[in-house]
Amino acid sequence: xxxxxxxxxxxxxxxxxxxxxxxxxxxxxxxxxxxxxxxxxxxxxxxxxxxxxxxxxxxxxxxxxxxxxxxxxxxxxxxxxxxxxxxxxxxxxxxxxxxxxxxxxxxxxxxxxxxxxxxxxxxxxxxxxxxxxxxxxxxxxxxxxxxxxxxxxxxxxxxxxxxxxxxxxxxxxxxxxxxxxxxxxxxxxxxxxxxxxxxxxxxxxxxxxxxxxxxxxxxxxxxxxxxxxxxxxxxxxxxxxxxxxxxxxxxxxxxxxxxxxxxxxxxxxxxxxxxxxxxxxxxxxxxxxxxxxxxxxxxxxxxxxxxxxxxxxxxxxxxxxxxxxxxxxxxxxxxxxxxxxxxxxxxxxxxxxxxxxxxxxxxxxxxxxxxxxxxxxxxxxxxxxxxxxxxxxxxxxxxxxxxxxxxxxxxxxxxxxxxxxxxxxxxxxxxxxxxxxxxxxxxxxxxxxxxxxxxxxxxxxxxxxxxxxxxxxxxxxxxxxxxxxxxxxxxxxxxxxxxxxxxxxxxxxxxxxxxxxxxxxxxxxxxxxxxxxxxx
Ligand code: FAD
Ligand code: SIN
Numbered sequence: 001x002x003x004x005x006x007x008x009x010x011x012x013x014x015x016x017x018x019x020x021x022x023x024x025x026x027x028x029x030x031x032x033x034x035x036x037x038x039x040x041x042x043x044x045x046x047x048x049x050x051x052x053x054x055x056x057x058x059x060x061x062x063x064x065x066x067x068x069x070x071x072x073x074x075x076x077x078x079x080x081x082x083x084x085x086x087x088x089x090x091x092x093x094x095x096x097x098x099x100x101x102x103x104x105x106x107x108x109x110x111x112x113x114x115x116x117x118x119x120x121x122x123x124x125x126x127x128x129x130x131x132x133x134x135x136x137x138x139x140x141x142x143x144x145x146x147x148x149x150x151x152x153x154x155x156x157x158x159x160x161x162x163x164x165x166x167x168x169x170x171x172x173x174x175x176x177x178x179x180x181x182x183x184x185x186x187x188x189x190x191x192x193x194x195x196x197x198x199x200x201x202x203x204x205x206x207x208x209x210x211x212x213x214x215x216x217x218x219x220x221x222x223x224x225x226x227x228x229x230x231x232x233x234x235x236x237x238x239x240x241x242x243x244x245x246x247x248x249x250x251x252x253x254x255x256x257x258x259x260x261x262x263x264x265x266x267x268x269x270x271x272x273x274x275x276x277x278x279x280x281x282x283x284x285x286x287x288x289x290x291x292x293x294x295x296x297x298x299x300x301x302x303x304x305x306x307x308x309x310x311x312x313x314x315x316x317x318x319x320x321x322x323x324x325x326x327x328x329x330x331x332x333x334x335x336x337x338x339x340x341x342x343x344x345x346x347x348x349x350x351x352x353x354x355x356x357x358x359x360x361x362x363x364x365x366x367x368x369x370x371x372x373x374x375x376x377x378x379x380x381x382x383x384x385x386x387x388x389x390x391x392x393x394x395x396x397x398x399x400x401x402x403x404x405x406x407x408x409x410x411x412x413x414x415x416x417x418x419x420x421x422x423x424x425x426x427x428x429x430x431x432x433x434x435x436x437x438x439x440x441x442x443x444x445x446x447x448x449x450x451x452x453x454x455x456x457x458x459x460x461x462x463x464x465x466x467x468x469x470x471x472x473x474x475x476x477x478x479x480x481x482x483x484x485x486x487x488x489x490x491x492x493x494x495x496x497x498x499x500x501x502x503x504x505x506x507x508x509x510x511x512x513x514x515x516x517x518x519x520x521x522x523x524x525x526x527x528x529x530x531x532x533x534x535x536x
Contacts, residue, residue: 001192002416005030005153007404008180008195010160010222013040014135015372015393016201017142020152021096022401023197029152030193032182034159034482038139039217041203041373042390045135046257046325047119048100048127049394050387051086054116057124059083066388069121069287070381071509072524073235078359078378082388082395089394090128098141100128118262119386121287127387132257132323138390159183159482160221161190163198163229164416165365175230176412177368181419185482190419196367196409199400200226200355201393204373205239205493206253207486209348210445213242213255219486220493222374226355227492227532231364234376234527235353236493237500237511240384241450242349243267243291246342247306248333256309256326256344258386261285263322265311267295268341270304289383289510292346296450299345308341346450350389352380352510353500356529361400367409371396376527382509422477432474433483436467440487440494448498452513457502464495500528 006027009016020029033039052062062083067074094100103115117127130137146152161183166176179194202222206214227233244261246254261267261284268274279294280286286294295307311319316338320327323337330337355370357363359377363370372393379392443463447456468491475488506520507513 011201013042018397048129069385073381075378119258200370204351210441212348224489224492232356234356238352240350241292241346244344245347306343310341360403
């Protein structure tokens with residue numbers, strides 16, 4: 001049986017939920033999400049949302065900071081649109097029930113205003129936040145709003161396997177998205193969902209790397225699905241490593257927000273010496289690519305397993321009030337951030353490239369939109385400015401909703417065949433899935449990390465090609481499980497990252513290759529674009 005809707009939304013982070021709310025007045029919406037509805041990168045966002053809301057700030061300054069971080073690869077028209085539309089989208093989010101942190105305006109009448117944080121690369125305080133749990137508050141507010149919309153249905157524990165397109169079904173003409181095959185994780189059954197508009201909002205791919213700030217959902221499923229469906233994927237070499245992930249044997253992926261450095265936190269070597277003045281005039285608040293490389297270089301130089309982030313000079317009550325989640329979590333690992341520096345290491349954090357779209361989220365496939373971390377609009381260029389991703393997701397989801405509802409597509413009645421699965425289900429072979437999973441993540445960390453070389457990239461390319469072949473054989477023989485689907489997706493995305501990195505013969509922003517240590521002016525403004533070869 002095919003389930004039919006007017007809009008299919010894949011993913012329930014900020015991009016998917018915002019789009020669903022915007023299109024709900026125009027038809028029936030299904031949100032398909034692979035775990036519980038709040039589980040997403042959005043839910044873990046700490047620092048906040050960058051937007052121009054203060055008199056000391058301007059659109060021009062936010063645009064300039066974004067372009068500077070992006071190292072010559074941002075699309076300026078896209079940057080301007082997103083920056084300028086930010087404040088209106090923030091106002092709507094507040095209207096919907098989002099509670100940002102406020103502060104008292106100095107003066108006699110006790111007035112309050114939005115509290116603005118600062119992060120690396122920003123020339124002004126402009127980050128709206130909910131203490132250090134901004135993402136959790138966004139998910140709460142959006143999901144509460146969705147709960148009151150009768151025509152939005154959320155399908156939890158539903159894993160989107162592959163997009164269904166007219167080309168895949170052998171139709172001539174322009175490629176049109178028709179729906180998606182979805183694994184219901186509890187029953188193991190694969191269902192067909194169909195709609196004239198499919199909105200891809202599946203987030204990023206941090207789990208492609210061994211160490212990441214991302215939760216387990218971030219396996220690059222959307223990029224892999226879109227690539228398999230034949231649309232262009234751009235700039236996948238630009239993987240952002242966050243400089244400060246908590247280093248502790250028992251801590252899994254816990255971020256120490258850049259806002260800690262925004263409030264005065266100083267990076268020091270493991271024996272307590274500040275080092276960022278050697279690397280950039282903004283010291284600990286330099287753009288992320290520079291800070292992550294500086295830490296990597298200090299760790300390699302000293303052989304230490306971590307560096308330190310020290311904010312102990314700030315009053316304890318301020319730290320506990322401003323960073324309650326970081327304070328509490330570190331304390332559970334025996335670290336009191338008010339009294340001692342925090343051991344930190346860089347970890348994979350954000351995918352700057354993705355499915356190539358315009359600023360309205362349109363892809364090369366008719367009816368398929370992509371927004372949020374899964375997409376590459378040109379906002380981030382070669383390095384994302386901190387806290388610009390939540391902003392991008394809000395603005396582009398809104399624009400995509402307008403585009404999709406103002407230009408409805410004519411109905412296309414094509415019979416969609418049911419999913420065909422392999423038959424074998426041999427539990428002994430499950431070890432292959434976990435072994436390959438570990439191998440990909442480790443080799444990406446070792447060979448395709450913060451500092452790259454041609455030799456390491458080539459080595460990674462060959463190993464991933466072998467793994468892909470093995471996974472492909474396995475895939476068609478066996479009944480699909482979410483583990484196998486995620487393995488196939490991380491292998492595809494790893495392959496795309498390596499292929500993109502090999503295509504760019506220069507160092508720019510987050511892509512740093514020792515064989516070409518400088519940017520090449522020939523490559524300024526050039527995206528690395530990959531499309532799946534069409535088999536004839
Ligand atoms: P996500 O929020 O990741 O949502 C993706 C959704 O898709 C999830 O619901 C997931 O379950 C679902 N999904 C994935 N694959 C499938 C599939 N195959 N089938 C069905 N469902 C699927 N950015 C900022 O701007 N400011 C910050 O302060 C900030 N802090 C961050 C802190 C952390 C720890 C992390 C990890 C990221 C942070 N970021 C921050 C980045 C930002 O949170 C993300 O880029 C943004 O939330 C992405 O939103 P999204 O809606 O595109 O995807
Ligand atoms: C952080 O709080 O440091 C994360 C901000 C971001 O990734 O934009």
